[in-house]
Amino acid sequence: AQTVTQSQPEMSVQEAETVTLSCTYDTSENNYYLFWYKQPPSRQMILVIRQEAYKQQNATENRFSVNFQKAAKSFSLKISDSQLGDTAMYFCAFGSAGTASKLTFGTGTRLQVTL
Amino acid sequence: GAVVSQHPSRVICKSGTSVKIECRSLDFQATTMFWYRQFPKQSLMLMATSNEGSKATYEQGVEKDKFLINHASLTLSTLTVTSAHPEDSSFYICSVGTDYGYTFGSGTRLTVV
Numbered sequence: 019a020q021t022v023t024q025s026q027p028e029m030s031v032q033e034a035e036t037v038t039l040s041c042t043y044d045t046s047e048n049n050y051y052l053f054w055y056k057q058p059p060s061r062q063m064i065l066v067i068r069q070e071a072y073k074q075q076n077a078t079e080n081r082f083s084v085n086f087q088k089a090a091k092s093f094s095l096k097i098s099d100s101q102l103g104d105t106a107m108y109f110c111a112f113g114s115a116g117t118a119s120k121l122t123f124g125t126g127t128r129l130q131v132t133l
Numbered sequence: 134g135a136v137v138s139q140h141p142s143r144v145i146c147k148s149g150t151s152v153k154i155e156c157r158s159l160d161f162q163a164t165t166m167f168w169y170r171q172f173p174k175q176s177l178m179l180m181a182t183s184n185e186g187s188k189a190t191y192e193q194g195v196e197k198d199k200f201l202i203n204h205a206s207l208t209l210s211t212l213t214v215t216s217a218h219p220e221d222s223s224f225y226i227c228s229v230g231t232d233y234g235y236t237f238g239s240g241t242r243l244t245v246v
Contacts, residue, residue, distance in 0.1 A: 053234060061224060063177075063237035109176060113235070118165040121228070121235055123176045 020045045020112045024124035031100045032132055038085075039095045039127045041110030047071075049115040052086065052093045057126075058106040066108070069093065097129075105131045135161035135229045139238025146217055146245055154212045154241045156227030162207035167228040167235075168200075177226060183210040217245040 021044045031037035043052070054066040069077045069086050076084050081098045097104055110124040136159040146152050156166055164185045169177040181202050182190040189202035199221075201213040214221050222245045227238040 051234075055237075061171075061226075061240050063226065063228075065234050065236075068234050111235075113230075116230075118182075118230060120167055120179050120182055121177075122179075125176050 020122045022110055022112050022122050022124035024110055024127050026127045028128045030130045030132060033100055035100055036098045037100055039108050041093045041124055043091050043112050047114060051113045053111040054095045055109045055111060056106045100131045102131050135231050135236045137229050137236045137238045139227050139241060141241060142239060143242045148218055148245055149216055151213055151215045152217055152243060154225055156210045156238050158208045158229045161231055163229045166210040168212050169226045171224040219245045221245050
């Protein structure tokens with residue numbers, strides 16, 4: 019079974035600064051996907067970024083980028099130029115290949131962006 | 134990605150009654166949908182995988198007779214909490230997997246009084 023670990027329960031960053039959220043996972047699979055989801059106070063789950071395990075290039079989406087280290091089973095999220103609207107819970111998730119595969123979530127990191 | 138609609142967003146029911154939560158995939162034919170439960174300040178825990186036209190697959194520890202799942206069409210899955218008790222109060226979220234990723238419904242906050 020897969021496991022996902024987020025070791026930072028809470029993080030704080032000042033507006034316009036950069037913050038990195040950590041995530042490690044454990045799997046014996048070779049083909050899989052990794053995701054970062056954001057859950058604001060509304061509790062709507064929003065996809066931030068995804069990474070295919072077979073791709074060596076790190077995924078980027080505007081101010082969000084990942085550092086994917088497959089051998090180390092590490093998948094960290096970097097948020098640049100933090101904005102107040104980035105305040106939310108961030109969940110790292112693992113999914114096996116295929117849309118019928120379930121997601122395994124980490125415990126989450128609560129990010130607070132301050133003025 | 135898919136657009137997923139979940140209803141109701143909030144529901145309050147009395148102990149012993151049943152509550153049905155609907156999850157609709159509006160623009161994507163979903164043979165599989167997922168149901169999660171989330172306690173306050175905790176992560177999402179998968180309850181079951183809903184399979185169109187067949188029985189759902191429940192995670193270990195989830196009571197099949199309490200949490201009835203029906204996936205009768207490619208666009209609709211329902212979760213019925215039967216004989217609800219206060220400990221069933223929680224936030225329930227459905228999800229659909231697509232080629233790009235997983236899209237989630239807006240969730241249902243269930244309160245059993």
